[in-house]
Amino acid sequence: MSASFSLALQAAKEAAGQQQYPASTLYTVATPIGNLADITLRALHVLEMADAVACEDTRHTHSMLRAYGIGKSGAQLIAVHQHNEAEAAEQVIARLQQGQRIAYVSDAGTPGVSDPGARLAAAVARAGLRVSPLPGASSVTALVSAAGAVAADHASSGFAFIGFLPTKAQERQQAVAKLAEDARTLIVLEAPHRIADLAKALAVLGDRPVTLGRELTKQFEEIATLPAAGLSDWLAQDANRSKGEFAVLLHPQTVAQDGGDALRVLALLLAELPTKTAVKLAADITGAPRNSLYDAALQMKRNAHSGSDEEDSED
Template structure:
């Protein structure tokens, strides 16, 4: 049997797929970051399962125990407290080890705090970068903002509520007018999405809020427009190479993209 990596809700317990619920109900063992947390989800959906903890403090030792069981055909499902295991959560080491010895791995997708925040922010683009958890030191944070200053796409990061005020102050110093969004308690009862410039958000969150935080930092407007123009020009060149007259190609691309006819 393959190792089943299952996405769980990021807040609202109803945000779980039927496929994941079926897998959790049929698994011989469910590996979870916190057995108490996972039991709440299972009880909400009427599922009884054998739970075994797999977290950052025991994953290394658990892998050696679990691989023979997977090879023997035991049906094992892997979950984390929220979202998909292996992305800023335990599980990546087990997945890598299973694949290395030839045990198949299947991923059952579901809720994503990153993509939920990105869409809710209104700063979504054709591409984005996920930064994981932001570094703690001011010097390291400044280096992140310096890199983001030249990016033509938004970036998404996780941050603790306690460190959020300092992070926003640092961002406001480096990129005061950069548009951003603080997404708090996504999918939960007190969900909040605060949008504005880095300076405005730093003022709004001068005190630490409660709840889980996902931060979205938008692209620089001028940089984004330049990137869009570059992409549009590339499309024009492709159409011309395919035999379309340049004027007609430019007119077509101008209708379908933010680029103006004169710039093309």
């Protein structure tokens, strides 16, 4: 243990030790997403005092606790991950009913956001027991705070956490089409072996600004903002850019006119122009998302052909 964490443990005891920590409570504890120093004093205190620590990976958590100078035996670590979350919750609840205090940590960040923990918290609450959160590190809020994603209108303010997109190409394309229709700030997570596929899928968003956060809080942290269409080229410029864990933020977009105006403009253009040209001009004129306009154009053509299943020749 480094001297700095020894001092941190002492500071945690002094700062948080006099607070109330009810028994029979599950404490969901946020842990660092890369930089060990991003632990809170209250988290250190609860991890040290807990009767047991439920965790996503017992080996990873044992290593983290040891780095902080917190000793827990194997019997004090309970594996609770996405494959056994429901069953392991019963063991946690049994311990809580005995009056124990149990901390739950995922491998990194805030439990229940994208990592396991939500089912455990729900099961504990259904059992009539208390769940107490200890907030802290999160790749989602970390990227939001650095991206400077400012909405131009109230309708597109706030942000939505999407998480991981589907891995199958067609399902991923459908998911991206839905993102294109959402004007808010959107947060997506991705693993290194799929970041290139995500970049290709997001290219249809064109000039919509995207902020990519790689290895947040770690030594080789990199944050870059560029048009969605340029993500693939940016990744290809340096092999290291495809390494590490990623959080990706889609900046808010302003829709200049409402959907009714966009559809009326599209219908007029379709009467005179090929589909792709009509969609491009309608998007430029109205500010409506091109993907949603293209879907609408195909539906208009199907309706015009009295239910024909023939797809547009330019598709």
